[in-house]
Amino acid sequence: MSTLTALELLRQRASIREFTNTPVPDHMLETVLLAASRAPTSFNFQPYAFVEIRDPQNRAELADIAGGQTYIHSAPVLLIICADLARVRRWCGFEPRTDPIMDPDLLIACVTDAALAGMCASLAAESLGLGTVMVGGIRNNPPRVAELLGLPQGVLPIFGICLGFPAERPRARPRLDSALCIHVDRYDAQLAMTAAEYETHWLRSPDGEAPSVSDVESWRDQLARGAKRANRLAPDLAKRHEQTADGSGHAVHVETMSLIGNLISTSLRGR
Numbered sequence: 001m002s003t004l005t006a007l008e009l010l011r012q013r014a015s016i017r018e019f020t021n022t023p024v025p026d027h028m029l030e031t032v033l034l035a036a037s038r039a040p041t042s043f044n045f046q047p048y049a050f051v052e053i054r055d056p057q058n059r060a061e062l063a064d065i066a067g068g069q070t071y072i073h074s075a076p077v078l079l080i081i082c083a084d085l086a087r088v089r090r091w092c093g094f095e096p097r098t099d100p101i102m103d104p105d106l107l108i109a110c111v112t113d114a115a116l117a118g119m120c121a122s123l124a125a126e127s128l129g130l131g132t133v134m135v136g137g138i139r140n141n142p143p144r145v146a147e148l149l150g151l152p153q154g155v156l157p158i159f160g161i162c163l164g165f166p167a168e169r170p171r172a173r174p175r176l177d178s179a180l181c182i183h184v185d186r187y188d189a190q191l192a193m194t195a196a197e198y199e200t201h202w203l204r205s206p207d208g209e210a211p212s213v214s215d216v217e218s219w220r221d222q223l224a225r226g227a228k229r230a231n232r233l234a235p236d237l238a239k240r241h242e243q244t245a246d247g248s249g250h251a252v253h254v255e256t257m258s259l260i261g262n263l264i265s266t267s268l269r270g271r
């Protein structure tokens with residue numbers, strides 16, 4: 001087992017998208033999943049489910065749904081991390097009219113917990129010498145993913161994690177200078193830089209190096225792809241956002257979360 005400390009691991013880590021064919025031993029996967037279950041979780045609900053996808057046909061279709069990301073197909077292990085609101089509903093005895101999926105705060109809590117567990121799984125895997133990449137692309141078509149995985153209503157696919165022994169060693173990718181993200185007492189709007197300012201002043205490798213031209217280009221490309229994907233679950237959300245805007249912004253965001261909750265549950269119900 002690697003002797004890297006958590007801090008060293010975090011400093012060095014990078015998403016891995018090329019894997020060797022060596023299978024991941026069962027005991028390693030068990031260790032990874034056990035580590036995931038040690039993540040903190042609201043009310044100790046543990047509202048998540050990990051689905052390991054072994055069926056090659058399902059793998060191929062998931063890769064397709066995620067926009068042709070080949071490593072989904074080729075990684076030795078693929079886990080789909082789901083937020084399991086159905087379990088919370090069962091355990092807490094919610095009545096049907098108080099569907100927890102319609103509760104934006106509960107939705108945030110369950111998705112957060114699922115993400116934290118996924119991150120613990122990923123870090124545990126990396127500490128064992130495995131490589132990982134998370135795959136949000138599976139949310140391009142949640143109803144179809146739910147169908148492929150047999151997810152009941154209230155179990156929402158959040159992201160995938162590809163796992164395997166790395167066949168590449170990318171260097172740690174640059175991040176925002178931490179000064180841009182850290183506020184004291186109150187949010188400092190002065191720190192809200194444009195992407196162009198970020199490119200010239202703030203993009204840094206973990207060692208404080210300025211970014212290379214290709215770093216900047218790939219970041220620009222990621223932003224452009226991210227912008228295109230915004231609202232992929234609810235194309236009309238921006239319009240509703242405009243209509244409900246009350247000036248403060250907060251109510252609009254709660255409305256947005258609620259809409260997303262409704263939308264996901266409706267799309268899962270409608271399958």
Ligand SMILES: Cc1cc2nc3c(=O)[nH]c(=O)nc-3n(C[C@H](O)[C@H](O)[C@H](O)COP(=O)(O)O)c2cc1C
Pocket residue numbers: 013014015016017066069133134135136137138159172173
């Ligand atoms: C929730 C989540 C979803 C992601 N989805 C994808 C994805 O669909 N495809 C992909 O290649 N990388 C995906 N990534 C990986 C990011 O692109 C990557 O973390 C980011 O570019 C920073 O690079 P690094 O992890 O090497 O530091 C995802 C990461 C997260 C946290």
